[in-house]
Amino acid sequence: MTHDTNDIILDVQHVSKRFGGVTALNDVSLQIRRGEIHGLCGENGAGKSTLMKILAGVYPHGSYEGTILYEGRELRLGESSIRQAIEEGIAIVYQELTLVPSMTVGENIYLGKEPVERGSINWDKLYAQTKDILAKYRLEIQPQAVVKRLGVGKMQMTEIAKALSENARIIILDEPTSALSEAEIDKLMEILAILKEHGVTCIYITHKLDEFFRITDTVTVLRDGKIVTTRPTKELDQHQLVNYMVGREMTERFPKGNRKPGEVILKVEDLHALEPDSEREVLKGVSFDLRKGEILGIAGLMGSGRTELVMTLFGEYGRINRGKVILDGKSLDVHNSRAAMSCGISLVPEDRKRHGLVLMQSILKNISLANLDRFSNWMRIDENRELSESQKFAKSLSIKTPSLQARADSLSGGNQQKVVISKWLMSQPKVLIMDDPTRGIDVGAKYEIYRLMNDLAEQGMAIIMISSELEEVLGMSDRVMVMCEGHSTKTLDIKEASQEKIMRLATGLE
Amino acid sequence: MATTTATPTTQSRTNTLKLFRANLQTFALVGALLVIWLFFTLATKNGVYLQAQNFSNLFRQMTITALMSVGMVLVIVTGNIDLSVGKLAGFISVVVAVFQARYWTRETAIPASEVHNPVFFILGLIAVLIILAVASRWYRQQEAKGSKPSQYGFPVVVVGIIAVTLLALWFVITPLVADLTGRVLTALVLEGSEALTTTISVIFALLLGVFVGIIQGFIIAYWRVPAFIVTLGGLWVFSGLITLVTEGKTIPANQPLFSGISQDYVPPTLGWMIAGAVVVVLVYSTFTGRQKKVRYGFELPPIAFDLVKTGVMALVVLGYVYIVNQYNGIPNPVLLLAIVAVVVGYMATNTRFGRYAYAIGGNREAARLSGVNIRRNVFFIFVLMGFLCGVAGTALASYVGYGTIAAGQGYELDVIAACILGGTSTLGGEGTIFGAMIGALIMASLTNGLQMLNVQPGYVYMLKGAVLVAAVLLDVQLKKNR
Secondary structure (H helix, E strand, C coil), X not given: CCCXXXXXXXXXXXXXXXXXXEEEEEEEEEEEECCCEEEEECCCCCCHHHHHHHHCCCCCCCCCEEEEEECCEECCCCCCHHHHHHHHCEEEECCCCCCCCCCEHHHHHCCCCCCEECCEECHHHHHHHHHHHHHHCCCCCCCCCEHHHCCHHHHHHHHHHHHHHCCCCEEEEECCCCCCCHHHHHHHHHHHHHHHHCCCXXXXXXXXXXXXXXXXXXXXXXXXXXXXXEEEHHHCCHHHHHHHHHCCCCCXXXXXXXXXXXXXXXXXXXXEEECCCCCCEEEEEEEEEEECCCEEEEECCCCCCXXXXXXXXXXXXXXXXXXXXXXXXXXXXXXXXXXXXXXXXXEECCCHXXXXXXXXXXXXXXXXXXXXXXXXXXXXXXXXXXXXXXXXXXXXXXXXXXCCCCEXXXXXXXXXXXXXXXXXXXXXXXXXXXXXXXXXXXXHHHHHHHHHHHHHHHCCCEEEEECCCHHHHHHHCCEEEEEECCEEEEEEECCCCCHHHHHHXXXXXX | CHHHHHHHHHHHHHHHHHHHHHCHHHHHHHHHHHHHHHHHHHHCHHHHHHCHHHHHHHHHHHHHHHHHHHHHHHHHHCCXXXXXXXXXXXXXXXXXXXXXXXXXXCCCCCCHHHCCCHHHHHHHHHHHHHHHHHHHHHHHHHHHHCCCHHHHHHHHHHHHHHHHHHHHHHHHHCHHHHHHHHHHHHHHHHCCCHHHHHHHHHHHHHHHHHHHHHHHHHHHHCXXXXXXXXXXXXXXXXXXXXXXXXXXXXEECCCHHHHHHHHCEECHHHHHHHHHHHHHHHHHHHHHHHHHHHHCCCCCCCHHHHHHXXXXXXXXXXXXXXXXXXXXXXXXXXXXXXXXXXXXXXXXHHEHHHHHHHHHHHCHHHHHHCCCCHHHHHHHHHHHHHHHHHHHHHHHHHHHCEECCCCCCCHHHHHHHHHHHCCCCCXXXXXXXXXHHHHHHHHHHHHHHHXXXXXXXXXXXXXHHHHHHHHHHHHHHHHHHC
C-alpha cells in the first residue's frame, strides 16, 4: 500500500508543443509518483488533452520539445507510436469510448491481441483470461456480455479492463464521469481505489471539481498551456482550485439572479409515452408546471427518463399515449421539431456534437440552420440578414472566434455550446429546454452560460434545465422536479431542496 | 514611419493568404486543369488541342455527364448515391428516339408493331403518379398524426406494388390499343409540325426523368431503403427497359430540329450578346452586393479583391465566347449546361433546399432536431436528379442521333468521378457544383487530349483511374496538413 514518495514513474521536463502559431503547451514540467492518483485540472483549451496525447503517443516524439522520462528512461514514441505507448504500459481511456458495440466484453478486451493457436483463436483461453482480469480488479462485468447492451458505466469498466490486460502501469482517464450517473461514479471511485492498491498510477482529468477531492492525491492545474501549480490535494479547497484555474478571483460559481416567476406557461399532466417503434412505456406519469421567468431544474439518474421527457415535449421522441401537455392554455400536439419550434419550444440537446452542431460547417450556418425560414424571401435566403442577425447573437453570447465563417469544430466546447444556444434563441422561444447545458465545458464558460440563463429568465423566458450535477441544479433552479424510473416524484421548491433530498427522491427512497 | 506602413500591408497580405488557403481546393483544381491544357497544347501538333474547333468539342463532350454531375453533387452531399443515372439517361434517350423515329416520322426503319406505344405509356405514368401522390399525401397525414410505421407501412407497400404492376401492365398488354391511338393522334394532330413534336418529345423525356426520380426518391426517403441498393436495382431495371424498348436495334433520332438540341451552335452575334449580358449582370451584382453590405454595416472585402474576382469571371466568359466564335459559336448543350449549373448552384447555396442538403449530409441528427424535414429534402433531391437525367437523356439522343442498347453505359461512373474529383466528400456534407464542373472538364480534357495523341483506349481508362485516385489522395494529404 505504501509507496516511496520519491518513486517517480513519469517525469515530464520542459515540454512545449506548438500547432502552427498557437502554443498549446509552454514549458510544462510535471512529476507523477508511482501508484498515486494525479488529478489534472484546467479550463478547456488549457492544454490537458494535448499533454495526454503526447503521453499516449498521438503526437510522436520529435513533434514536441522537451523530454519525458518514463521509469527513468527517456520516452521516445516513434512510428506507430500509439501502439508503442500501450506496449510501454501507458493507456488512455477516452471520454468517447472506443469499444466495438457489437462485440462481447472479452472480444473487446483482446481485440488485436487474441490468443491464437495454430492460426485460430482460442476462445476458451480468451474468456478465461478475461475472467481473471475482471476478478483481479473486482470489475463486475460478464466476459460474454455484448458491449452495446451494457450501461455506460460498465462500458467504461471494460475499457479500463482492456488497458489493464496490456499490463498498463499508467492509466489516463479523460473525463470519465461526464456520462455516468451518481451510482456509477461511486463505482468508478471504488475501482480507482482498487487500482491504487495494485500500484497502478492514474492520471485523472475532469471538470467536476468535487471528484478531485474525493479521489486524487495530487492535483496539477494547467492554464493557457502552462503549469500553474502542483499540490497535494489535502492542501487545497474548491475555492482555491477554481481561482487557480481561471486565474482570477471567482466569488461564486452560480450567479444569483433576480427572477420573478410569473404565470404558468406550460403544464404537463400525467404524461405517458411509448418508446419510438416499440410498445415499451418510457414515461410513466410525469406531471409538472412551468412558469414564465423561472428556471425549472429536472434531476434524476441516468435512465430516469429526463432526456426522453424533453425530447417527447419537443416532438422528436416517443408517442404520447396518455396525459396532456398544455402550452399557453392550448393543448400541445407536436410530432416533429419544426412543429415544436413554431409553437415556441426550443431544445438545446444533450450531446452538442451529435445532435447540436454540423461540425464541418461554419458557425454562421450552424446558428441560422433552424431559422432559415425567417431569412427567406420566397426561395432566396437573404445572406446579409442572416449574417447580421447571427452576429447579434454571437455578440450578445460573446462567442470567441475571429469570424463567423470559421468552422464550428474550430471552437472550444464552451463556445460550441454557445453556438447551439444561439441557434435556439434565434427562434424566439417561449419555453427553452436545456438538456445538460454545461456538460464537458470549463468553469469560465459555465459561468457565462449560467448568467445567460439568468438574463433570459429575467426577461420572462421559461427555462427547463436538465443537469447531472446536483450542485448545478441546486445553484440555478427556482424549483426542482425529480424524476425516478420514468415518472415524476415531486417538485421541490429550491428552499426545501438539498442534495440528500434529491438523491432520496431520485433513487425511489422517498 | 516604417512600422505604420508595414502593418496594413502585412494584414492585407495575411488576408489574401487566408482567402487563398480557404479556396485552396478550387485553385488546385483550376491549376490542374490549366496544366493539363498546357501539356496537351504543347504535345499536339501546332497546339491544335486548344484551337477553336477542339476547344469547342472539348466542352461539348463533357456536357452529358456534367449535366448529371450537377444533381449528383447534391445526392452525394446528402450522404446518398445514385448508380442508376447512366442507364436512366440511356433509357430516356432510347424512349425519345422511339418518339422521334416511330411517331413523328412516317418512313421509319422500325415497323409499328415492334415498339410499344409511348403515348399510352404516358397515360400509364400519369395514373401511377396520381396513385403515388395520393399515397404520399395519406402517408404524410398518418405521419403527422404520429402513427407508427407498422400501422400504415403495409397499405403503403401494397399501393406501391399495385402501382408498379399497373405500370408493367401498361407496358405489356396495351401495345395494340396504344399503337392505334398513337397512329390516330399522329395523323390528326401532329403531322408536319416539327416544333410541336420535338417539344412533346423533350417534355416527355423530362417528365419520365421526374417520374423515375419520384419513384426512387420515394423508396429511398420514405421507405428508407438505402440509395445504393435502390439505384443499383434501378440500374438493372433501366438496362432491362432499354433492351425491351430497343429490342437490340438502333433507333434513329436525327430530325433536323431535334438534332439541333445538341449539335447546333448559338450564332456568334447572339453568343456575344449573351456574354455581354452575363458580364453586365456580374458587374451589377458585385456593386449592388457591396451596397447592401454597407447598408448592414458589414466590413467590405477590399475593392481590389471584388474587382479581380468579377474581372476574372468576366474574362473567362468573354474569352470562352471569343474562342468558340472563331469556330461555330457556343455549342447549344454547353449553354444548356451553363444555365442548369448556375440555377442549381444558386439553389444549393442560396435556398433552404440547398442549405438543408448540406446540413443533412453534415450531421443528420442535428439537422433533424433543427426542424429540417429530411425525408422531403432527400426525396426532392432525387426528383431533381431524375429531372437532370431527363435533360441529359434528351441531350444524349440528340447528340448521338439514335437510341441504342448501349446508351448511357457506364456514365454513372463518369458522373460520380467528376463529383469526387471536384471535391465532393463521399461521406457527405461537402461539395460544390462548380467543383464538379471543373472535375468533369478535367476528365473530358484528359480523354480528348489522349485521343488526339492516339493513345490506346486501354491506357486512357487506366490514366483516368489513376488521376481520380491521385486527386483524392492529394486532397486527403492537404486536409491533414491544414
